[in-house]
Amino acid sequence: MENFDHILLFKTNLEAADQLQITELFNKEGITGWNIDLDDEDHVLRVVSYSLKHSYIIQLIRGCGFECCELT
Template sequence: METALNFNHILLFKTNISSNKGKQLLHNILDKHPAVQCWNIDVDDNDYVLRIISETLSHTQIIEIINHHGYKCCELT
């Protein structure tokens, strides 16, 4: 019997985080956040896609965290 994969805990965002300063900010915030299991940002993509794996955080919560630190962030659909 095949088990369906659940991707609901993978959150994708479009950001404007392209600088080393922005990447360091992400390290400081997301590495310490207890609800973030894993994350990465694709700085080679034009949308600077941020991918976060969390079983408890919502898109809205992540957007608020990133926006609070002066960067743009929106859900990638």
């Protein structure tokens, strides 16, 4: 069975218009593997990383004024 521990999932309030701001934020942080599922009611943010922690991503997103919590 494959391990997906490197895929971090978050519930957010991000919208399509916010993607440019998040792209710029993540580019500054060196985060390139991510996407937002705007079709999901939780606007799920997926971040692919073997080294980052959920708390760090939450801090980044909330620092921009958005809601973000770990999706379990």
